[in-house]
Amino acid sequence: MAGPGYAYDLRRAAPIARWDEALPLGNGLLGALIWGDGEPLLLSLDRADVWDLRPVPEWDSPDCNYATMRRWVREDRMDDLHRLYAQPYDRRPGPTKIPAGRIAVGSGPVAGSRLRLRDACAQVALADGRRIEAMVCATAPVGCLRLLGGGAAPPLEAVAPAYAGHPGAMRDSLAGGALSALGYGPAEARATGDVRGFLQRAWGGFAYALACAAGDGPGGWTAAWSVAAAADESDPWDAAAAAVRDALARGWPALHAAHAAWWADYWARSELRVPNGAIQRQWWLDTYKFGAAARRGAPPVTLQGVWTADEGRIPPWKGDYHHDLNTELCYWPCYAGNRLEGGLGFLDWLWETRGAAREWTRSFWRLPGLNVPMTADLLGRQMGGWEPYAFSATTAAWLAHHFYLHWRWSRDPAFLSDRAYPYMAEVCVFLEAVTEVGPDGRRFLPLSASPEIFDNRRQAWMTPTTNYDLALLRWLFGAAAEAAAALGRDDDRARWKAALRGLPDLALAPDGRLLVASDLPLPASHRHFSHLMAIHPLGLISWEGGAAQRRTMLASLDELDRLGPAGWCGYSYAWYASLAARAREGGRAERALEVFARAFCSPNSFHLNGDQTRSGFSAFTYRPFTLEGNFAAAAAAQEMLLQSHGGLVRVFPAVPGPWADVAFTTLRADGAFLVSARREGGRTVEVRVQAEAGGALEMEDPFEGEAVQARGDGAGAVSRGPGRISAQMPRGSELVWRR
Numbered sequence: 119m120a121g122p123g124y125a126y127d128l129r130r131a132a133p134i135a136r137w138d139e140a141l142p143l144g145n146g147l148l149g150a151l152i153w154g155d156g157e158p159l160l161l162s163l164d165r166a167d168v169w170d171l172r173p174v175p176e177w178d179s180p181d182c183n184y185a186t187m188r189r190w191v192r193e194d195r196m197d198d199l200h201r202l203y204a205q206p207y208d209r210r211p212g213p214t215k216i217p218a219g220r221i222a223v224g225s226g227p228v229a230g231s232r233l234r235l236r237d238a239c240a241q242v243a244l245a246d247g248r249r250i251e252a253m254v255c256a257t258a259p260v261g262c263l264r265l266l267g268g269g270a271a272p273p274l275e276a277v278a279p280a281y282a283g284h285p286g287a288m289r290d291s292l293a294g295g296a297l298s299a300l301g302y303g304p305a306e307a308r309a310t311g312d313v314r315g316f317l318q319r320a321w322g323g324f325a326y327a328l329a330c331a332a333g334d335g336p337g338g339w340t341a342a343w344s345v346a347a348a349a350d351e352s353d354p355w356d357a358a359a360a361a362v363r364d365a366l367a368r369g370w371p372a373l374h375a376a377h378a379a380w381w382a383d384y385w386a387r388s389e390l391r392v393p394n395g396a397i398q399r400q401w402w403l404d405t406y407k408f409g410a411a412a413r414r415g416a417p418p419v420t421l422q423g424v425w426t427a428d429e430g431r432i433p434p435w436k437g438d439y440h441h442d443l444n445t446e447l448c449y450w451p452c453y454a455g456n457r458l459e460g461g462l463g464f465l466d467w468l469w470e471t472r473g474a475a476r477e478w479t480r481s482f483w484r485l486p487g488l489n490v491p492m493t494a495d496l497l498g499r500q501m502g503g504w505e506p507y508a509f510s511a512t513t514a515a516w517l518a519h520h521f522y523l524h525w526r527w528s529r530d531p532a533f534l535s536d537r538a539y540p541y542m543a544e545v546c547v548f549l550e551a552v553t554e555v556g557p558d559g560r561r562f563l564p565l566s567a568s569p570e571i572f573d574n575r576r577q578a579w580m581t582p583t584t585n586y587d588l589a590l591l592r593w594l595f596g597a598a599a600e601a602a603a604a605l606g607r608d609d610d611r612a613r614w615k616a617a618l619r620g621l622p623d624l625a626l627a628p629d630g631r632l633l634v635a636s637d638l639p640l641p642a643s644h645r646h647f648s649h650l651m652a653i654h655p656l657g658l659i660s661w662e663g664g665a666a667q668r669r670t671m672l673a674s675l676d677e678l679d680r681l682g683p684a685g686w687c688g689y690s691y692a693w694y695a696s697l698a699a700r701a702r703e704g705g706r707a708e709r710a711l712e713v714f715a716r717a718f719c720s721p722n723s724f725h726l727n728g729d730q731t732r733s734g735f736s737a738f739t740y741r742p743f744t745l746e747g748n749f750a751a752a753a754a755a756q757e758m759l760l761q762s763h764g765g766l767v768r769v770f771p772a773v774p775g776p777w778a779d780v781a782f783t784t785l786r787a788d789g790a791f792l793v794s795a796r797r798e799g800g801r802t803v804e805v806r807v808q809a810e811a812g813g814a815l816e817m818e819d820p821f822e823g824e825a826v827q828a829r830g831d832g833a834g835a836v837s838r839g840p841g842r843i844s845a846q847m848p849r850g851s852e853l854v855w856r857r
Contacts, residue, residue: 121236121385126402128233128722137162137428138743139721141233141240143254143261146413146463148345149424150254150261152240156228158275159242159250161221161261162428163328165345166417169496170212170300172321176202177481177500184483184552187509188565191579199505204574207436207502208290211299212321213495215437217426218345219305219316219328220277223263225250233722235406236385237378254410255373256380260365262373263332263341271339276315276328278305280430291503292742294432313359315343323351329358336369384409388456390759390782394708397755400715403723404752408451411745412460417496418467419448421744425724434742439494442507442569443646446516447689447746450655450696450753453527454760456786465524468517469537471498472544475514479548482509487548488541490514504574506567511552514545515590519655522597526765529790529811539601543610546598549591550617556582561620563587568634568648571641584635585624586648592621593656624652624659630666631673632659640677643685645738647693650674654696657763661702661771671701684737687727688718689747691735695754699772700761707758708774714751723748759795762787769795769805769820789813791847795820803857809833812849819843826855 133155134140140151140162147166154160176182181202190199227245234241242250248267255262265271279297282304286296305316308327315329325348332341344361346354365373392398411423420437421444427433439445445464452461468490474497475490482500483489491500492508502508521538524530553561565579568586572578583591595618602610625633633639634649652658653674659667675698683690691714698706715723717731725747728738759782761768767787773780780797787793790811796804802820809815819841828836833853834846845853 121382121389122402122406123236124234126399127235128403130231130721132230133228134231138724138726138741141231142407142410142425142722142724143238143240143252144410144424145254145256145259146411146416146424147259148254148261149410150252151425151428152231152242152252154228156225156242156244158222159225159228161223161252161343162425163218163220163261163343163345164424164426165218165326165347166420166424167347167496168216168218168326168345169324170214170216170321171324171349171495171497172212174206174210174213174500174502176206176502182482184485184509187505191565194576196576200574203502203505203509207493207508209288211288211295211301211432213436213438213499213501214300214432215420215422215426216297216300216320217279217428217433218326219279219318220428221328221330221343222275222277223250223341224273226272235402236381237374238381238406238410239374253374253377255365256377258361258365258373258376259346260342260344260361260373262365262370264337264370265339271332274314274330274332274341276330276343278316278318278328281305281318288432291435294434294436297430297432299432308355310355310359313362315355315358317353317355324349325351325354327353327355327358329355329362331362331366333366335366337371340366340370342366381409384457388782388784388786390755390785392755392759392780393777394712396715397708397711400711400719400723401752401755404748405451405455407723407745407748408455408457408460408752412449412452412463414459414463414466416463418445418464419745421746423745425743427743434744436501438501441490441492441494441513441517442510442648443689444744444746446520446655447693447750447753449520449749451749451756453523454756454762454785454787455752456784456792458524458528458786461520461524465521465537467498468520469541472541474498483548483552485548485551487546487551488514488544489548489552490517504570504578506565506574506578507569510567510569510587511549511563511565512587512590515549515594518542518545518594518597522601525601526788527786527790529813534601535605539598539605542594542598542601546594546614546617549594553591555620559620560622561591561617562622566635570646571634571644571648580635580638582636583622584649585632586651588621588624589652589656589658592618592624592652593658595621626670627673629673630669631677632670640681643681643683645685645687645690647678647690647697650697654693654700657700660764661700662764662766668701671697672703675701675703675706683735686736687738687747688714688725689727689744689750691718692747692750692754695751696757699754699757702772704758704772704774704777707754707772711751711754714747718747725751756785760785760787760793762789762791765789765816767791767793767807767815767817769793769817770797770802771818773797775800784808789815791815801857804855806852806854807847808852809847809849812847812851815843815845815847815853817843821855821857824857826857829854829856
């Protein structure tokens with residue numbers, strides 16, 4: 119296997135008419151979407167920290183606190199709850215992510231286009247035989263164009279978003295409103311020498327600048343653009359203009375060399391080959407988008423990442439950070455995909471916004487420890503929304519799961535002691551405080567919910583504790599005890615173990631399936647599988663847990679199938695595939711990922727939430743673009759080929775029977791093991807394990823007991839028992855098994 123080559127490049131044989139079908143480019147901070155018929159060719163631009171961060175005045179109300187919320191729920195004062203907590207999100211235009219603007223290129227008619235995955239460059243073929251190439255530089259805050267084939271240089275124009283004009287009203291958080299609802303003045307035209315663009319002043323002293331210029335230089339005619347932002351009433355124009363001038367001075371060849379080297383390293387980290395063409399293509403495209411959207415040193419991935427909607431409106435769901443599913447799913451692929459650096463951008467942000475989370479924990483919950491608002495802005499502050507979820511008690515527990523995964527998959531002791539355990543412990547302190555002990559001696563949450571069952575109706579508040587909340591409570595106290603033990607903090611370990619013992623068991627139906635809450639089965643087809651958290655991603659219920667747990671996994675999948683997908687979104691299919699993979703149901707996982715790729719994605723592979731084929735895969739046929747479905751799909755494909763939750767490495771655990779020939783290289787396992795494997799003719803023929811950190815390897819025998827040759831490079835003792843292979847692997851050692 120040798121990287122993406124050209125087999126999975128996006129190719130379009132005609133002009134692209136919509137922004138959400140455009141060729142996407144990005145470097146985690148800046149993004150560009152290339153589309154249009156050439157009269158003009160359009161580059162819709164974005165920058166991850168371009169936000170309207172106005173405060174929500176309702177949070178200053180004396181009624182905005184947990185005690186009042188509990189009382190209003192008890193008194194069925196739903197109108198008051200909606201007025202204070204949900205309506206600000208739907209009816210106020212900010213806070214919100216906002217677009218940066220466009221560059222219009224007078225290129226002439228477009229014949230077709232292509233996104234080269236290998237080096238993350240877009241090619242636009244013009245009707246006159248010339249070509250335009252574009253990139254968002256992986257190593258600099260700038261984007262570049264170059265013209266190939268000679269001829270007159272095309273004109274460039276920076277176009278500001280339509281913020282000015284008569285302010286319109288917000289409709290709701292999905293439909294949004296016109297950008298003019300934000301109440302900004304018109305952009306200010308700017309020029310410094312040959313650099314042209316604009317400065318846009320937004321709410322509260324925030325401003326951003328878009329600059330562009332072109333000229334003949336190294337590599338021929340080249341254009342460059344940049345977007346700079348400033349939150350303190352300073353003027354960011356000089357920074358944007360300087361980035362453009364520097365790019366033009368360096369020229370396309372030098373910029374592209376550094377850019378291509380970054381992408382070559384990115385693609386070398388892992389690769390997979392499966393015989394289902396739709397799944398194979400989608401994995402390459404989704405893995406590409408992860409590299410373009412998730413970077414350390416940049417803000418984490420929002421609902422749309424660095425590709426905020428360019429349609430003159432506030433983006434769907436304000437383009438925010440949704441922590442009841444969306445951000446968490448976005449980072450699932452970085453662990454097994456061996457791209458931990460991209461995930462650190464998320465963890466750094468969660469760490470840096472602890473101050474805002476603590477302030478909210480004190481002001482709303484009036485409790486010690488740490489919780490996080492479920493809908494958050496760039497600064498990690500509460501944005502509001504459906505109150506059972508936006509004000510969930512367990513949001514931070516799901517976020518803490520990513521700190522745990524990074525520790526387990528990297529085995530970085532400094533990360534454990536300095537970041538993972540302190541974050542987990544502070545969340546545990548909050549959960550200790552917010553839970554109460556009932557007459558049966560068990561801990562419970564006075565207000566519990568299961569996203570997003572019953573939407574925002576009274577039924578959404580459930581007692582006793584839902585399986586969603588209970589799974590997160592049980593997982594976190596157990597994981598915190600494990601982490602405390604690894605650090606030698608025996609008192610902490612005992613404390614979290616005691617809290618875990620005080621929790622009830624998960625609620626099961628007589629057939630073993632997971633319920634939403636005690637005596638409450640899943641009432642209908644629903645997009646959010648929150649009641650199944652214990653299976654995936656938390657792994658509290660696993661195939662190796664014995665016959666009862668296997669029964670629960672299969673019965674829970676059967677219930678989803680029985681209720682049907684009418685209430686599903688695209689991300690539901692992606693999550694279902696991982697649930698099926700954990701249950702060793704490779705055929706079910708394959709079908710779900712194939713439907714996702716064929717029915718829920720735009721021609722450019724963007725996840726559009728609804729069934730775009732209108733083939734009955736969902737009753738939702740709308741097309742809001744969000745990224746979590748894409749990244750969950752990439753993670754699910756990896757889950758079919760390698761699993762390691764709980765410390766047991768499983769090679770090809772959920773490969774469908776017809777997949778005779780399958781392979782992957784350097785997927786990452788719990789324990790910081792890098793695993794490569796090949797399957798030929800329906801049999802595993804080779805497994806290679808490299809120990810990045812060193813430690814004990816426990817692997818389910820992928821050779822079904824058949825004789826294999828083993829070769830070790832620096833490895834210690836290796837043993838093989840019924841169904842298991844065990845080895846002591848020092849740091850840097852390697853083991854290879856071949857039939």
